[in-house]
Amino acid sequence: MSETHTYHARTRAPDPGAPLIFVFHGTGGDEHQFFDLVRQIHPGAGVVSPRGDVSEHGAARFFRRTGEGIYDMEDLALRTERMAEFVAAQAAAHPGAPVYGFGYSNGANILASVVMAHPGLFARIGLLHPLIPWDPAPAELSGRRVLITSGRRDPICPWPQTERLVQWFGAQGAEVATALHEGGHEIRQNELAALAALLKR
Template sequence: MSMESYIHLARAPAPGMPIVFSFHGTGGDEHQFPGLIGQILPGAGIVSPRGDVSEHGANRFFRRTAEGVYDMADLAERSRKMAGFIRAHRAAQPGVPVWGLGYSNGANILAAVLFQAPDLFDRAVLMHPLIPFAPAPQPGLRGLPVLITAGRRDPICPLPETEALRDYLAAQGAQVDLALHEGGHEIRPEELQRVAAVLQRGVA
């Protein structure tokens, strides 16, 4: 798969810094998170693809047939395509740590890639994910640090689904942490503090 499979923003990392892949939510684009990542982790490399599915004009990373109802065949195909894109960028920066951050639909495509190819990421942040299906066992997730953030009252990503994803990741041996706020689908300041702590951990 090509490094140019998606319209994207890319910035090379400073020496000793990781590359952070960022994945926007529905209706966002490749500009949604690079600025935030740059504030949290100056010098980090960034690869930020734009979803190549249009839902009534809103960018997404895979199709759905209704709210919370995924086109599973399309999700599998789009996940393979994204995994190839990520692998190509990894190959261009050998030895550089690779982290992933996604929000909402972006968290879902990141999670789907992790289910298929957990070797692509050294650290992952899933903000308000919704995985309304039971992923297959994936022993390659063992030891992977994963932060999940969510709102207790999120109408789009119900808390039981979030907890089920946490439990699945924990069962695979991932180092999973769940950070909840009292709101809904919005990203809150205390949530960003947790995200920043994960991204900055171990970075000089």
């Protein structure tokens, strides 16, 4: 079995006709962080919530970094491919189920990286407080629905970089929505409402 398929994950199969939703936690979170949130938003949805397999001083992450906002790009590329293979294998087990995904902070970053490298995997993408400090290559994202959320005073994910990410997704043909607040890195109610609209509509 490929190492790609060894993520520890909490899962639930989708009801007939319901989507399969992949959930990616933030730094220090785990497979339980957003599992119940999905169940509340879309009770019939399938859920795949993997635990990051990188430890940063005991905090689970999806890829390595050398400092705040400074990514180990070689490690990110490797783990992006592993996650893409994991997503594809899980999706193949539920043929016909639409594939959605959302992530928060580090989870949003690995999801964004997977989408950029493999734009056909996800139909709907929720990126809560992402930080993409590199210039992505073009990708074909026509027909994809993308939600990007942010705090305008987020010290970890500065708004100007988030705004550039919004523009990048729009330039790739995605249908982009945003949910902003005046705070920092915390998730607020307006973001959860926008996420629910993305996953349910």
